[in-house]
Amino acid sequence: MWKAKARQAELPELGFRKLQKTWDLPLCNTSLSSLLELFHDDEINKARLLAQSTPEAGVWLNALPSAHIGNLLDDDTLKISVGLRLGAVICDPHECMKCHKPVDGQAHHGLSCLFSAGRHPRHGALNSIVCRAFVSAGIPAKLEPRGTSHTSERRPDGCTTFAWKRGMCLAWDVTCVDTVAASHVKSTSTKAGAAAILAEEKKSRTYLYLNGRYIFAPIAFETMGSWGPSAIALIKELGKRLRDHTGEKRSHEFLRQRLSLEIQRGNAASVMGTMGEAEKLNELWML
Template identity: 50%
Template sequence: MSETSSYLAEAREAFNLACPSKEPVSLFSQRQWDDALCANVLQELINSSTSAKDRARLLAVSTRESSYWLQALPSKHIGTLLDHLTLTITVGLRLGARIQQPHLCHCGETVDVYGHHSLACAKSAGRFSRHASLNGVIRRSLVTAKVPAVLEPNGLARSDGKRPDGMTLVPWKQGRSLVWDATCVDTLALSHIQVTSVAAGTAATKAERAKRRKYENIENNFIFVPFGVETMGSWGEDARSFFKDLRSA
């Protein structure tokens, strides 16, 4: 018994050295011990980042929503089964690993070993597939919640003539249908790195605000929701709020 007690005292001392003032409320909860240590390691990684890109990446991938894909049922029938290459690239981007050979992109820019250029390249076909996949997930989620919806509704446009990404066919709130417009911005783009290296999700939130300005002409008749996400997994404020409402629907 005394031997066990000495081991316990030694373990608690080691933990307190690593995480001062963070001892779990319940000493019998393995998760509480692990969470404090993991948070400490993450903060050390962020503090020791040698570039704004590394800091922005770490901040983004540490958000709760950036790991939702790990909890999805891997089923090809509902589009949540990742092939081997996609899974490899997804994990590699989040870890900041070298995922490809350097080469010259057909847009004229040099692509490095980390593969970040393709996330923002204007000529990348992946930008369109990301947008389509994002809208498909939103529509399927609404339908699952018994709220029928359509993509790119006719007869509804913003001030520049472009249509929103989707609309519900029945009222969502306050007797009005929901209209949404999704966007996926690059966390590591030069135009965003100054804010994303300070706080996660700031580029997505900025994009959501821009969407609201573009659709201000329809907000009197519909519930408009901009759904902003970033390439490194973090979401905008409106996206998180909508997800919370949808989860409780």
Template identity: 50%
Template sequence: MDVEISLNGKRGGGNIFNWQNWDVEISLNGYDTEEREIAAIPDAILQKAQDLQRLSSKLSILPAHQAYFLLRTCICVPKMNYLLRASPTWLCGDELDQFDSVGKSALEAVTNVKMDGLTWAQASLPVSSGGLGIRRVAELATPAYLASVYATSSVVSDITTATECYDLVHQLWQTASGAELPAENVRRSQKVWDAALVKKTCEVIVNTFANDVTHCARLLAVAQPESGKWLNALPVPSLGTLMSDESFRVAVGLRIGAPICSSHLCTDCRLPVDEFGHHGLSCKKSAGRFMRHSSLNEVIRRSLVTANTPAVLEPRGTSDVDERRPDGVSQLPWRNGRRLAWDVTCVDTLALSNVISSSTKAGEAAKKAEEEKRRKYEYLADEYDFVALAFETFGVVGPACLKFLRELGKRIMDATGERRSFEFLLQRLSIEIQRGNALSVTSTVPRSDGLNAVYFVL
């Protein structure tokens, strides 16, 4: 290969080259540099896939929650970002699919959940859209490249006037998304290009389950902003945000609608339980309901203490008529000279009494539960500032509850100086809900004597 370089113009002073004063012409005789660059992309993608496979094989030594967090934020798609934005990887569909296959296998190994078809399609969506955030690079290739093209368009236009490649990637994106090109002032944003493809995928999933109210209610619930907070929490044992492997597995399976157990009879009520395990979430005899209720109340109480508002749980003497009492009462005034009183409830999104309304609008079950709680404790209105804190098993928060949590988060921020207090509060509450869900589901499975039983032979 012959290389010819000619430098025309003024010479820079000293030992430092001032490239603005040079006219550099480089020609590679007998070699097409564009073909060389494109030919190298498949090998680069396959090398990334090998690196991903090697790194993901080491995740088994970590707890599942921590392994997932590393896979999502460090090991999988983040390792491909530069390649996706700097080269037309969308020309190499087979290689991108191979990388995605490795990522899918790694996610299955970490979560211990089988993902096929629609479950993998949902898992690969962003957390904000109801997925697990392990994105498919085959879907990200065109948004990443287009965003990079428009972000550097002013520089690229000075170098070349070729637009055939850009026209092709536009066509591919429009075919996949079924949308018109975004406005010119937002084309630099990868999120804008990606949002149309995510919306298309969500529509396909929802249309597939259009006649199944259970899955429709689930999909609506997990797409709400607060339902995926547990996936964004940093899994640290000392902070209480690390979920056990079994809790994490069940939480993932419930979120994406994957089978999490075999069909069996509930050990508590003897009713049938299907492979999705939803019965445990609404079983009145489930042990997880009580643990979840206590955990949520304890998080609220500790948060109030952090906000300089001490509180007690299960106070006595709030009713002169019967034994009704709210879950907690503050010991100092909360607002307008009145003490705060609250009562927590976590209703099942997919319960027979809620699934119809939940399949049409997210959060209807929580909203209904808040209204019932306010009627139950209306006698407290004169003395206390009462708030009903209603959550759903799939993470949706009732409107009154969300308003209270925002105020509580602001007060914690004022007391501690931590600007992310509201976000951290939602994450902790979301994790406690998922732990309760996992216990509710697993408690329906019949238990047998373990190996330790041999040590108790009479």
């Protein structure tokens, strides 16, 4: 039965058969392949499925929903987050109140709208979480530092004030790009995290002037949950240092959860921003 559902996948190695993950993973991969085949000519849904298949995309679902630690999503945010994850119809089609372009039932327009209501608040929240994590790990850091260059007016989002590695401070810059934007969907429908990878490469070129004086780490996320490789590596290292400094073994996971939750909040604010400040938003909801 298992081999039939897993499409004749090889049995797990004898020493790993006691782990449930080794039995579940082939089944999950088979289900993902079936869904991708179902949406073979639908780039948006393929991009969504590939992004949601990454480990980082579902981290927010494991967060303890407590208001005291900032992990509780309000009802509208939860509805939108689940709807975007499942590709469900979220609202009635309507005209964006910001740019007057049409918004379909899946409400993806809000995620890439030039006047997105969630973009700047999300950027600030993500950046603050990273900065606080450095400080909590015993590494002083500051936001938008001045004096990183005498020749460029650009400033990274933050930097440590003490050495991170190799005797150099670390500078970082955060961005969150839309997985299903028209400019990204062709690449994200073939490779999970493609938009985040491209964004990190762009950030690295932008802050090339920091080379030799700072270690620069671009931190790119996608609206559908994928993270760029530099973001994954930095947050993993930062989580390890948090664990060593605080003694909390789950520090890395808690940090990932907070970042993932802020992405969801930004998505929800962006979607709701297309509807304006109407008092009867429930008339548009489909969930």
